[in-house]
Amino acid sequence: MIKIINYIRMHFLVLILGLHGILAILMTGTALKWYSILGYVAFFSLGFNYLRLGSYILFIIWSFISISYLPQVILYGDVSSGMIASLFETNANEALEYLKEIPLYIYIIAICYLYFSCYILYTASNILLSNPYIFNNLSSNQIYLF
Structure with a gap:
């Protein structure tokens, strides 16, 4: 049962990482391309497994x-x-x-984005604590299908 829950959480984490990547790419003003989203998801999903602390620091930055x-x-x-x-x-x-001219909804979007960032870090750390090499089971086909 725990393996099934971790499997679902792992795929949900990849989906949330994809949404986070889309928002991050849009928020920095760069072009939204499929390979940039795929690279973002692949980098952080593999980074959470192999780099651990380094990946968390890069994700926060x-x-x-x-x-x-x-x-x-x-x-x-x-x-x-x-x-x-x-x-x-x-x-x-x-x-x-400049800060006074910014509308309130921009701050709300930023707070939601920060919440998703914290949720991703929390979920990734919980998944890795339960099974340290769970991202090794995530095949490249599943990332490409995303």
Whole structure:
């Protein structure tokens, strides 16, 4: 029974990772391509098994980068190098004015995204504690079918 539950949780985790990847790609303003989503899912599903702590740290960093660029992408479109350079030239008053102009729904989306990020980390760690090599059983065909 425990193997069946872990099997379902593993496939649910891959689905949630896919949705997380779609949101992360959209939130950073890059083009949404099938191979970028597949690479995201494959990297983190294999990384959770082999890299462990390194993968968790990369996942957290990627989540915070996505959340920080979300208002920029929704309000102004794709992230440009000029927008990133302007972050280094701004002062505290300009930053507060920018944060006040951001609509409330963007913060709600960011909080939901952060919740999904924490859920993925929690689920991945629980699955790996119950069976450390469970992602080895996930064949490449199942990732491609996703």
